[in-house]
Amino acid sequence: MPSGSCWCGACAYTYSGEPALKALCHCITCRKVSGSSNTVNFAIPDGNFVLQKGTPTKFAKEHESGMTLTIYFCPQCGSTIYKEGSADMFQGLKLVQAGTLHDNTLLSSGIAAELYVSERATWLANVSGAAEMATFTNDAKSSL
Numbered sequence: 001m002p003s004g005s006c007w008c009g010a011c012a013y014t015y016s017g018e019p020a021l022k023a024l025c026h027c028i029t030c031r032k033v034s035g036s037s038n039t040v041n042f043a044i045p046d047g048n049f050v051l052q053k054g055t056p057t058k059f060a061k062e063h064e065s066g067m068t069l070t071i072y073f074c075p076q077c078g079s080t081i082y083k084e085g086s087a088d089m090f091q092g093l094k095l096v097q098a099g100t101l102h103d104n105t106l107l108s109s110g111i112a113a114e115l116y117v118s119e120r121a122t123w124l125a126n127v128s129g130a131a132e133m134a135t136f137t138n139d140a141k142s143s144l
Contacts, residue, residue: 003052004081004100006074011054011081013096015044020093022109024127027116027135029063033071033080037121040098040111041083049082049094056081065135 005012019042030039056072063069067087073080083095098107111127114120118134126132 002106003102004096005053005102006077006079006081006100008074008077008079009053010076011056011074011079012052013081013100014050014052015094015096016048017045019043019096020045021113022098022111023113023115024111024130025115026118026120026124027064028119029061029069030116031119033083034097037124039083040107041095042098042101042106043090043093044082044096046092046094049096 001014001016003012003014021041021043023041023043024038025041026038031037033039054074057075058070058072060068060070063085065087067085067090069086070084071080072082072084079100080097081100082097084090084093085095101107111130113131113133114127115133116135117126117132120126
């Protein structure tokens with residue numbers, strides 16, 4: 001069963017099954033949340049995700065798409081563990097930040113989609129074979 005945690009280990013989780021989607025997101029919000037050029041997100045159905053340890057702090061704000069994005073982060077070290085979005089395509093999913101996974105080989109299975117490619121840094125190459133969306137909309141789930 002895949003597992004992960006924040007940097008200090010105060011918050012930890014497991015999940016079962018395969019992610020519903022593995023996606024990079026290049027939106028401005030994800031860049032600010034990660035402090036990098038994008039986030040790597042494993043969309044895990046709520047019923048497959050179990051918070052094993054700790055109580056993440058949450059912060060919600062309107063995303064540039066108009067939805068509300070809530071981030072859950074460790075109150076000790078500040079690591080973002082997962083996100084939830086109010087857009088239809090994210091309903092019932094935890095957007096686990098793949099960098100928090102303990103097993104690095106889970107990152108080797110590839111990415112299915114890149115979101116907000118309109119905001120992708122020009123020096124980053126596109127992911128071969130991944131679906132690309134310029135932004136995302138409430139009906140985007142069906143197009144991926």
